[in-house]
Amino acid sequence: MTSSPLHEVHQRLGASFTDFAGWTMPLRYGSELAEHRAVREAAGIFDLSHMGEIELTGPEAGRALDYALAGHLSAVKVGRARYTVICNAEGGVLDDLVVYRLGEDHYLVVANASNAPLVAGELRDRAGGFLTEVADKSLACALIAVQGPRAVDIVGAVCPADLAALPYYGSTPTRLAGHDVLLARTGYTGEDGFEVYAEAPHAVEVWDALQAAGEPHGLRPAGLACRDTLRLEAGMALYGNELDVHTNPFEAGLGRVVKFDKPADFVGRAALEEKRDKGVEATLVGLAGTGRRAPRHGYPVVGEDGKEVGTVTSGALSPTLGHPIAMAYVPPALSEPGTKLAVDIRGTATPVEVVVLPFYKRSR
Incomplete structure (x- = not known):
């Protein structure tokens, strides 16, 4: 099992752990009901370091993602993100993803923990004919989320970024706890909030800074158990439950993320066109x-x-x-x-x- 770079922090906080997709992660710290309510009423802080982070760089990175994924990623503006899916040739969903455009020739693909090696491998294979490099940064990256109505107050207390100017599904490089991080206004709870991508060696300092800033605002550490009830209330799909290789985006209500109007072909296009026309x-x-x-x-x-x-x-x-x-x-x-x-x-x-x-x- 792989441990999060924050494992000792979770031990100190009295977490109960679970094995999830090959990772040892905090399930809860006490009452998952109290953690759930904290996110809805104040804020919760989550360790999501089990998620996969894959970088694509190079002059044809956007075109490579257009071919590899169902979305039109080359059309995403720098500093913005897009929710999308990666399908097989038969139109089945291999994973659902969030893709950030960090620069003109620089993208970050965030995959579910259970599928991260598969997604990294598929991206390498599908990008083979394009001028781009694919690098799996999952183990080098820590991901911390602060979610809830007080998230702006908490993150704003320790981060110089202009949060008022950061839109939903926007991201910006900034500093937190003295370290360079990527700050994104994204989440999986149905609340406003932020996700902080940091280098793994800096994870504890970033977490501690956010937790200290959150103490006056009712921030609670929150585990995977309440994350699941939060995302369910928000109607958000979970891979392995609502999505898998035997489902297609149209069945899951995600037809909007399949961009047939992008100029180039993409993996699964013919099968997805047939499924769209046939109906579910x-x-x-x-x-x-x-x-x-x-x-x-x-x-x-x-x-x-x-x-x-x-x-x-x-x-x-x-x-x-x-x-x-x-x-x-x-x-x-x-x-x-x-x-x-x-x-x-x-x-x-x-x-x-x-x-x-x-x-x-x-x-x-």
Whole structure:
């Protein structure tokens, strides 16, 4: 197992650890409910150093990414980021990614931990005919996120960047705790917040500076457990649950990220055009229930006649909303908001209703 450069910090804070995608990472520090609420009401600080960071540099880096990924990355402005997917030739999703354009010839691709080696390998292969270099920086990079309504106050106290001028999905090089970092206004919680990319040897100093700045604002260390309920409330897909090689972007509601209008060919284009034109057999929806029993990953979704019509991909009792929520794949005919369905929860058909995603939107 690989340990985060912040592992000793998490030990000091009393974290409970879990093995995740080959990494030993903090699951929670105490109450995951308290951590979840801190992010919604004040702020939480997360260690995301298990994520993969792959750099592309060179005069054809943008063209290489246009070919390798579904998005039009050469059209992204310097200082901005784009959410996209990497597909195989059959149109299946290999991973969902965030791509930052750091300079005219410089991009940073951020991959999920479980897929980082695969993505790095695919990018190397797909960039082979372009004037670009691909470098996997994952182990050299630490990633720390501060998320929540007080994130601006906390990061602004220790960072000279003009946060008011930094848009959502924007990034800027800056300094924090005396070190060069990349600051991005991105996140996976549904709240405003920032992600800080730092060199691994500087991770502890950056974390300590942010944690100290956050103490007057109610900042709490937060683990992977509450990160999952936060992203579920925000209706954000998790690779391995809502996305995998057997799903395509149109089924997952991500057709918008597939850019057929970019000038060049890209891997999976023909298959994705066919899937777009054919239409989907299943589509991702939100489900809301009542009571305290929550649908979980893999539970069957059943129709009014009791027959199985779909599968839950993620589910939990929502700490913010106070009732069960889930995402699931169902036939398009059953995807309209207000449709009454049920989830088989350990042999009991528990009523749910199709609702519009996301379940939660921040007020400001």
